[in-house]
Amino acid sequence: MLLPEFARTPTFRYILFIFGAFxxxxxxxxxxxxxxxxxxxxxxxxxIIVDRANAFAAxxxxxxxxxxxxxxxxxxxxxxxxxxxxxxxxxxxxxxDVLPRGVRxxxxxxxxxxxxxxxxxxxxxxxxxxxxxxxxxxxxxxxALDQVTQLGRTMDRVLIWGLIPALAVGLVVGAFLSIRxxxxxxxxxxxxxxxxxxxxxxxxxxxxxxxxxxxxAILINGMLDEIETLLRSVAGVGDDIAHDLRTPLTRVRxxxxxxxxxxxxxxxxxxxxxxxxxxxxxxxAMITALLRIAEIEHGRRLxxxxxxxxxxxxxxxxxxxxxxxEDKRVTLTVxxxxxxxxRGDRDLLFEAIANLVDNAIKFTPEGGRVDLQLCRVGDDDAxxxxxxxPGIAAAERDLVARRFFRSDKSRTKPGLGLGLSLVxxxxxxxxxxxxxxxxxxxxxxxxxxxxxx
Numbered sequence: 001m002l003l004p005e006f007a008r009t010p011t012f013r014y015i016l017f018i019f020g021a022f023x024x025x026x027x028x029x030x031x032x033x034x035x036x037x038x039x040x041x042x043x044x045x046x047x048i049i050v051d052r053a054n055a056f057a058a059x060x061x062x063x064x065x066x067x068x069x070x071x072x073x074x075x076x077x078x079x080x081x082x083x084x085x086x087x088x089x090x091x092x093x094x095x096x097d098v099l100p101r102g103v104r105x106x107x108x109x110x111x112x113x114x115x116x117x118x119x120x121x122x123x124x125x126x127x128x129x130x131x132x133x134x135x136x137x138x139x140x141x142x143x144a145l146d147q148v149t150q151l152g153r154t155m156d157r158v159l160i161w162g163l164i165p166a167l168a169v170g171l172v173v174g175a176f177l178s179i180r181x182x183x184x185x186x187x188x189x190x191x192x193x194x195x196x197x198x199x200x201x202x203x204x205x206x207x208x209x210x211x212x213x214x215x216x217a218i219l220i221n222g223m224l225d226e227i228e229t230l231l232r233s234v235a236g237v238g239d240d241i242a243h244d245l246r247t248p249l250t251r252v253r254x255x256x257x258x259x260x261x262x263x264x265x266x267x268x269x270x271x272x273x274x275x276x277x278x279x280x281x282x283x284x285a286m287i288t289a290l291l292r293i294a295e296i297e298h299g300r301r302l303x304x305x306x307x308x309x310x311x312x313x314x315x316x317x318x319x320x321x322x323x324x325x326e327d328k329r330v331t332l333t334v335x336x337x338x339x340x341x342x343r344g345d346r347d348l349l350f351e352a353i354a355n356l357v358d359n360a361i362k363f364t365p366e367g368g369r370v371d372l373q374l375c376r377v378g379d380d381d382a383x384x385x386x387x388x389x390p391g392i393a394a395a396e397r398d399l400v401a402r403r404f405f406r407s408d409k410s411r412t413k414p415g416l417g418l419g420l421s422l423v424x425x426x427x428x429x430x431x432x433x434x435x436x437x438x439x440x441x442x443x444x445x446x447x448x449x450x451x452x453x
Contacts, residue, residue, distance in 0.1 A: 015174030053141040057131040081142035248279040310340040329366040335373040340381035342448040352426040360387035389441040
């Protein structure tokens with residue numbers, strides 16, 4: 001028989017498993033309670049019948065018969081059993097007609113005894129004990145276990161009428177949760193299908209609380225936001241690449257076309273080809289820079305991570321750019337004090353700091369100043385590069401790290417517009433902080449979480 005669709009879901013099976021475990025626990029607890037209660041009742045009955053048997057056996061013969069009659073008369077619940085038999089096993093008194101087989105004198109035993117009274121004969125399960133009296137008579141005293149039997153029946157009813165409603169509630173709750181989960185999955189599946197077809201504006205619905213579905217929806221929505229941002233970035237980069245490559249390639253084509261038409265000597269041809277080669281070199285440099293940024297953004301350099309001493313790194317960058325700054329008549333000061341160490345790719349970090357220093361020197365006019373400083377910012381180490389150049393307009397601070405972006409102030413300077421994009425990609429790979437802010441000119445800062453040296 002094929003089960004309904006909701007009954008085949010993991011949620012429904014999980015609810016049934018919980019109910020089954022609950023039912024088993026209830027049955028075990030009920031069994032333990034019944035066992036403890038029946039043991040207590042049985043031991044109490046044994047004490048009662050042993051005390052009565054000893055008391056009846058100690059009485060004189062005439063008093064014994066009178067006590068047996070009184071015992072039978074005072075039994076509204078019909079649970080007291082007593083019988084007095086002669087040496088041949090014939091009944092002398094009591095409500096037990098036949099001497100029970102298996103009755104013993106040392107300890108009470110559970111027996112089936114036939115009771116005879118004014119209401120007729122009735123077989124009862126009872127605890128009974130025997131006493132042998134001096135004149136050869138046998139006294140049997142017992143008590144029916146109706147209380148224990150009634151307790152067992154009550155426990156059975158409690159379990160039946162308690163577990164059946166619980167089972168019904170479990171099935172209803174399991175079906176409800178299963179159907180609800182399946183509807184949520186179908187809703188998510190429909191939205192995912194729209195996203196797969198290209199509608200990246202779709203987002204999964206979220207609800208309050210910390211349910212697994214809600215946390216999954218938040219995680220997927222964050223991933224979709226990142227994907228949408230990346231796709232827009234890729235589209236923008238593609239447009240920028242096409243725009244920036246078109247100009248040098250067009251210039252190369254025009255130069256070569258004119259050389260073919262006008263050059264009459266080898267020297268004239270060489271003079272025309274040299275600018276074309278420079279334009280191609282610029283295009284190749286642009287493509288190489290883009291490939292390097294892509295390599296860094298895809299995390300392919302993680303294997304090269306190790307401990308990097310920041311003072312040594314900053315000093316090396318300063319030594320490299322000191323002659324360049326002198327040639328441009330720019331004062332370069334380097335402060336590499338401190339003993340900060342970070343974990344990262346040394347070559348990439350060197351390239352990032354070098355790019356910042358290169359930009360600072362490039363845009364600082366003659367007689368200006370560039371400061372390269374290793375300092376502490378809160379609990380972190382930081383490399384700060386500041387200059388006295390024209391600075392970056394507030395409206396452009398969020399744009400300068402975009403690929404191929406060049407402000408109006410920098411269009412007359414040589415470059416590809418990829419230096420800060422490369423720095424940002426390196427910092428993102430390492431998980432470090434990179435900020436650009438206004439100062440006397442421009443202040444670029446890289447923040448490194450401090451680690452022990």
